[in-house]
Amino acid sequence: MIQVRELSKTFGAFKAINNISFNVKKGEIFGLLGPNGAGKSTLINIMSSVIKADLGTISLNGIGLSTHTNESKSIIGIVPQEISLYENFSAYENLKFFGKLYGIDKAVLKKRMEEILKLIGLENRKNDLIKTYSGGMKRRINIAAALLHKPKILLMDEPTVGVDPQSRNQIFEVVEQLNKQGVTIIYTTHYMEEVVRLCNTIAIMDNGKIIAQGTLEELQNQTKSNDQVEIVFEEIKVEQKEAIIKEFSFPITFQNNKMKSTCDLNKILTYCVRNQIEINGIHQEKVTLENIFLELTGKSLRD
Amino acid sequence: MIKTIVKKDLKLFFSDKKSVIITFILPILLISLFAFAFGGIGSSEELIKIDLLIVDLDKTPESKALQQSLDSIKGINLIATTIEKASKAVIKGKYVAVLVLQKGYAEAVKTNNAIPLELKYDQSREIEVGMLQAVLMEKLMQKLSKKAITKNIANYLDKEFAGMAPSMKNKILTGALSDEYTEQSSFVNFKMTAILKVEGEKPNYGLIQAVAGTAIMMLLFSIAEIGGGLLDEKEGGTLKRLLQSPLKPREILFGKMGAALIIALLQLLVMFLFAWIAFGLPIFNDIISLLVLIFAVAFAVASFGIFLVSIARTRKQLSGLSSMIILTMSAIGGSMIPLFAMPAIMQKIAVISVNYWGIQGFYDIFARSLSLVELLPRIAVLLGIGLVMSMISLKLFKKNLLKLV
Numbered sequence: 001m002i003q004v005r006e007l008s009k010t011f012g013a014f015k016a017i018n019n020i021s022f023n024v025k026k027g028e029i030f031g032l033l034g035p036n037g038a039g040k041s042t043l044i045n046i047m048s049s050v051i052k053a054d055l056g057t058i059s060l061n062g063i064g065l066s067t068h069t070n071e072s073k074s075i076i077g078i079v080p081q082e083i084s085l086y087e088n089f090s091a092y093e094n095l096k097f098f099g100k101l102y103g104i105d106k107a108v109l110k111k112r113m114e115e116i117l118k119l120i121g122l123e124n125r126k127n128d129l130i131k132t133y134s135g136g137m138k139r140r141i142n143i144a145a146a147l148l149h150k151p152k153i154l155l156m157d158e159p160t161v162g163v164d165p166q167s168r169n170q171i172f173e174v175v176e177q178l179n180k181q182g183v184t185i186i187y188t189t190h191y192m193e194e195v196v197r198l199c200n201t202i203a204i205m206d207n208g209k210i211i212a213q214g215t216l217e218e219l220q221n222q223t224k225s226n227d228q229v230e231i232v233f234e235e236i237k238v239e240q241k242e243a244i245i246k247e248f249s250f251p252i253t254f255q256n257n258k259m260k261s262t263c264d265l266n267k268i269l270t271y272c273v274r275n276q277i278e279i280n281g282i283h284q285e286k287v288t289l290e291n292i293f294l295e296l297t298g299k300s301l302r303d
Numbered sequence: 304m305i306k307t308i309v310k311k312d313l314k315l316f317f318s319d320k321k322s323v324i325i326t327f328i329l330p331i332l333l334i335s336l337f338a339f340a341f342g343g344i345g346s347s348e349e350l351i352k353i354d355l356l357i358v359d360l361d362k363t364p365e366s367k368a369l370q371q372s373l374d375s376i377k378g379i380n381l382i383a384t385t386i387e388k389a390s391k392a393v394i395k396g397k398y399v400a401v402l403v404l405q406k407g408y409a410e411a412v413k414t415n416n417a418i419p420l421e422l423k424y425d426q427s428r429e430i431e432v433g434m435l436q437a438v439l440m441e442k443l444m445q446k447l448s449k450k451a452i453t454k455n456i457a458n459y460l461d462k463e464f465a466g467m468a469p470s471m472k473n474k475i476l477t478g479a480l481s482d483e484y485t486e487q488s489s490f491v492n493f494k495m496t497a498i499l500k501v502e503g504e505k506p507n508y509g510l511i512q513a514v515a516g517t518a519i520m521m522l523l524f525s526i527a528e529i530g531g532g533l534l535d536e537k538e539g540g541t542l543k544r545l546l547q548s549p550l551k552p553r554e555i556l557f558g559k560m561g562a563a564l565i566i567a568l569l570q571l572l573v574m575f576l577f578a579w580i581a582f583g584l585p586i587f588n589d590i591i592s593l594l595v596l597i598f599a600v601a602f603a604v605a606s607f608g609i610f611l612v613s614i615a616r617t618r619k620q621l622s623g624l625s626s627m628i629i630l631t632m633s634a635i636g637g638s639m640i641p642l643f644a645m646p647a648i649m650q651k652i653a654v655i656s657v658n659y660w661g662i663q664g665f666y667d668i669f670a671r672s673l674s675l676v677e678l679l680p681r682i683a684v685l686l687g688i689g690l691v692m693s694m695i696s697l698k699l700f701k702k703n704l705l706k707l708v
Contacts, residue, residue: 073547084544086539098548101549102549145544
């Protein structure tokens with residue numbers, strides 16, 4: 001559905017996008033995870049034809065973006081990071097205006113607006129001015145404005161920034177609903193829990209480059225990081241604790257009979273069996289994206 | 304605590320170089336400009352010069368001597384021409400009047416008959432004609448009265464006192480030639496002919512100046528504000544959404560201009576309607592010409608507003624730029640004081656201002672009662688300004704688009 005090949009963009013001496021390539025399958029939610037300044041918004045701006053790439057190509061549903069800009073615009077919907085609405089217009093007036101920009105027939109547009117307002121749960125507030133809306137409500141109308149022309153592809157640039165948890169959940173439900181209807185979505189964020197919940201494929205982006213991509217499982221398998229393990233012992237003496245810490249190089253912490261570590265579980269189990277240390281329970285957490293990002297970039301996602 | 308706040312605000316203020324320039328340099332520039340522009344009022348004749356056409360039909364040494372004498376007047380710039388060219392130029396509004404030295408001038412001077420001088424003028428420029436007439440009268444009286452008075456007295460003495468000694472006669476004539484006496488003589492008079500007549504009720508020139516000058520200046524300010532809506536869209540994020548839609552950049556810019564044009568039209572209509580209701584400005588004398596001129600002015604101003612927006616990147620920049628440019632244009636274009644009251648150089652510079660073309664156009668309608676056809680050159684200039692500004696704005700907008708998002 002979407003093919004990005006060797007894309008680069010430079011602003012002066014600053015390389016915002018550095019030779020990135022990726023594919024997005026039809027009907028997929030593709031997550032682009034990275035910290036602020038990684039190049040996510042620049043990529044969205046290029047894909048939405050606001051700015052032109054210096055090098056590389058983008059193909060949307062078989063249409064070249066640079067050669068068929070108008071055609072491309074008709075199949076893409078963009079949810080920008082900023083709230084791009086006219087505050088002194090009502091939700092209805094905003095949607096009507098943006099719908100007209102796509103040349104949608106009056107009757108069709110009216111029906112479409114009603115459908116979308118129902119989808120986002122704001123049909124009862126449609127005649128209220130945007131400036132009276134909460135942040136979460138504005139974000140939902142922001143999404144709605146991108147859906148009027150029934151785009152096949154939706155680019156969502158950090159759509160939940162500054163939004164309360166309840167509204168965020170509502171937005172997730174809208175995204176999932178749209179995806180069920182067949183919309184292919186590129187979703188950028190710096191919140192890993194969002195990509196974990198929503199995305200089929202994840203690309204980790206930093207300093208203008210895609211440093212890893214794949215499903216969550218693929219990324220977890222790629223990494224050298226170990227899972228987070230918690231072991232509860234029946235009974236463990238102080239000297240046994242010290243011996244375990246001395247035996248293994250990875251960080252280990254003890255709290256009473258509980259041990260936490262990012263360790264190779266097989267190794268620790270083998271040691272416990274050999275030294276007859278009885279285990280009551282084991283809890284294992286797969287390596288997180290935060291860990292993966294830290295391993296790949298040397299910094300935390302929130303830095 | 305107050306001191307802390309004061310220090311903080313001063314630091315913020317001086318850290319913004321553009322604000323500092325606008326606060327301190329702009330007033331200095333404007334004072335200089337206005338002092339130069341308004342310096343003609345109440346000053347010596349050297350600053351205000353009226354162009355006067357002169358046609359010499361007599362072509363004698365006496366008529367040439369008069370021309371030289373008039374040329375020496377500091378408040379007048381004498382331009383020799385033919386009667387046909389002169390009439391056309393006055394009708395077109397380029398000159399206030401033409402002084403015609405009719406055939407027989409030299410003979411009249413020698414024989415002490417009525418001097419055949421005629422001042423053909425534009426009746427709509429009453430104030431300037433009045434100033435010209437006063438200056439001419441004074442000079443002509445100085446030049447011509449002396450000779451005529453001498454001859455009159457000499458004839459009288461010869462008639463009534465035939466046996467008078469020549470020395471006595473010379474003494475009397477010398478006394479009669481004193482400057483004080485000759486200046487008080489009302490011998491010289493010239494025929495006044497209006498080439499361009501004002502039909503009906505005499506125009507209220509002050510009202511025309513006030514309405515036209517103020518309307519255009521205030522229009523420029525309000526349209527700059529409206530054009531600034533584009534920068535609000537940039538700051539609000541909606542400009543990006545517009546660019547992401549199938550709209551082309553030129554459609555966005557000209558859409559803004561279209562809205563500005565409609566608002567400008569409405570504003571001018573309201574102002575002129577008000578002037579009619581409150582002050583009796585005769586807007587219905589030639590409503591078609593007025594509406595066409597209003598459209599042309601609105602178009603030029605709307606394009607100018609968009610031009611300002613295309614060179615500013617923030618609202619603050621726009622505010623500073625628009626104040627500076629609009630006040631300058633208004634000062635030199637005659638929005639604040641009538642053009643004729645400004646120095647000659649300022650009157651020449653005035654043509655670069657939208658205000659000049661608009662105000663003169665309104666004078667053409669209300670004071671000079673020109674027809675729509677005669678107004679067309681001014682309208683064409685205004686439309687031309689609008690077109691050029693629009694094209695430049697589009698180029699700049701496209702160039703600065705990246706910086707706008």
